[in-house]
Amino acid sequence: MKSPLDIFLITAPGLEHFLGEEARAAGFTVTRIIPGGVSLKGGWPEVWRANLELRGATRVLVRMAEFPAHHLSQLDKRARKLPWSDWLRADVPVRVEATSRKSKIYHAGAAKERIETALKATLGAEIAEDAPVTVKLRIEDDLCTLSVDTSGASLHKRGLKEQVNKAPLRETLASLFLRAAGFDGAEPVADPMCGSGTFVIEAAERAAGLLPGRARGFAFEHLATFDPGACEAARPARRSGPPPGLRFAGSDRDQGAVAMSRANAERAGVAAFCSFACHPVTEAAPPDGPPGLVIVNPPYGLRIGAKSPLFGLYAAFGARMIAAFPGWRVAMVTSEAKLARAAGLPWRKPGAIVDHGGTKVRLWQTGPL
Incomplete structure (x- = not known):
């Protein structure tokens, strides 16, 4: 071999x-x-x-x-x-x-x-x-x-997230978008359109040093090359938790989505340093502590409903970021450049085109507001 x-x-x-x-x-x-x-x-x-x-x-x-x-x-x-x-x-x-x-x-x-x-x-x-x-x-x-x-089921299936809302973002994509936005596991993350909590939970797990595959099985366990003892020895050592005082926050106007997020965070073992609230994006507020990263995956129009009603949502999001999140960086995943620009934020050049379930999306980012 x-x-x-x-x-x-x-x-x-x-x-x-x-x-x-x-x-x-x-x-x-x-x-x-x-x-x-x-x-x-x-x-x-x-x-x-x-x-x-x-x-x-x-x-x-x-x-x-x-x-x-x-x-x-x-x-x-x-x-x-x-x-x-x-x-x-x-x-x-x-x-x-x-x-x-x-x-x-x-x-x-x-x-x-x-x-x-x-x-x-x-x-x-x-x-x-x-x-x-x-x-x-x-x-x-x-x-x-x-x-x-050697994986079996797609690796975005962590084995912990039982509830999702409409048009969910896969955990693998969320993790790479967080990395593309500069998240290194040592700063707070907020998502004021959190849906079922994917961005918040992925960020919290990474900060806590939790392995994404800790709660699932893999195809490699059924191969002739598998050695359970050697596999266990290859696991990286787990950290005890995120840096002291680091918080991860999500909010959504949908009470059902907030309940999903809380349940998913509990199953993932990160509920102690995550918080979720039910309110519109116009009431979003940063968690206690230093500024960090706001990252959102809002509706695009292609996924849920028509585009025209969304311009107001994007504009309200941008206005709230400027008013309530000074010093924070903002990242947004969307398929529509016009919607991103409607937020009125000082966007840098958008990232590469990414296939999200057949929809072509890009990551838009600002520097610290």
């Missing part, structure tokens, strides 16, 4: 640079940043740790093999020669996914069937759509890459 491993962290296009920053800060060896993700080198402990620790990765893949193939019989022959038992267990069902682009093997379904046949013939594994382990075949320019998904 090749060592070190080729590890690939998947993330939303537009945020790869910030995931690379996170990985480097966590001690990973970053070899390349490309559209859609970040490449690492490391061993299986780094694979386990990436799943457990990185807040911005959507999935963690490990490359098993790479070879050229110009027709299905060639793919079949080479797949049967692979040492599948080095990675997979015969007693664990497997699912296969395949894509093909610019290749002579153009039928992804037929390519998938060849890999499934090879797995059954050489490993004896059951093929099942609901299998805990997924093997991914990507064929591009006649080059076949086989990888195993």
Whole structure:
């Protein structure tokens, strides 16, 4: 088995640079940043740790093999020669996914069937759509890459957030937007349109040193390479909590959203230093302590309702920021430049375009107000 491993962290296009920053800060060896993700080198402990620790990765893949193939019989022959038992267990069902682009093997379904046949013939594994382990075949320019998904369910599913409101922002995106806005875990964060509390809870967890994967399982636990003792030893040491006096605050005009936020913060173990209140954005107030970061994910019009009624909301938000949050930085995720400008805030150049559930959004930021 090749060592070190080729590890690939998947993330939303537009945020790869910030995931690379996170990985480097966590001690990973970053070899390349490309559209859609970040490449690492490391061993299986780094694979386990990436799943457990990185807040911005959507999935963690490990490359098993790479070879050229110009027709299905060639793919079949080479797949049967692979040492599948080095990675997979015969007693664990497997699912296969395949894509093909610019290749002579153009039928992804037929390519998938060849890999499934090879797995059954050489490993004896059951093929099942609901299998805990997924093997991914990507064929591009006649080059076949086989990888195993070590995450399982998307890593934004932390296993703690049971309630969400309309158009929720995934935790992985929220974490990278916080990093893009300069949040380093040592300043207060406020979200006066908090919905189910994603920004506030992500910021509080990071400040407290809580691992994002602490409450869920992973596909790597079903692989032949998994060593429970070594995995436990690879976990980073947990800090005792956030810096003294650091507070995280959310508010929303919807009482149901506020109740969701409180329940989600309780499950996440950060309720002691988070507060949530029910009131409109025109009554937003900073938590006690030094200035920090205000970050919001307001309605865009594409997601909930029409755009025109939202101009007043954005203008009211901006006015409240100027009046009540001097010294604070403001960050806003939105798909509409006109709505962002309606806030009347001194925005810097907006960030890269990011795909948020099919909607193209950007992060807008100010310096300290």
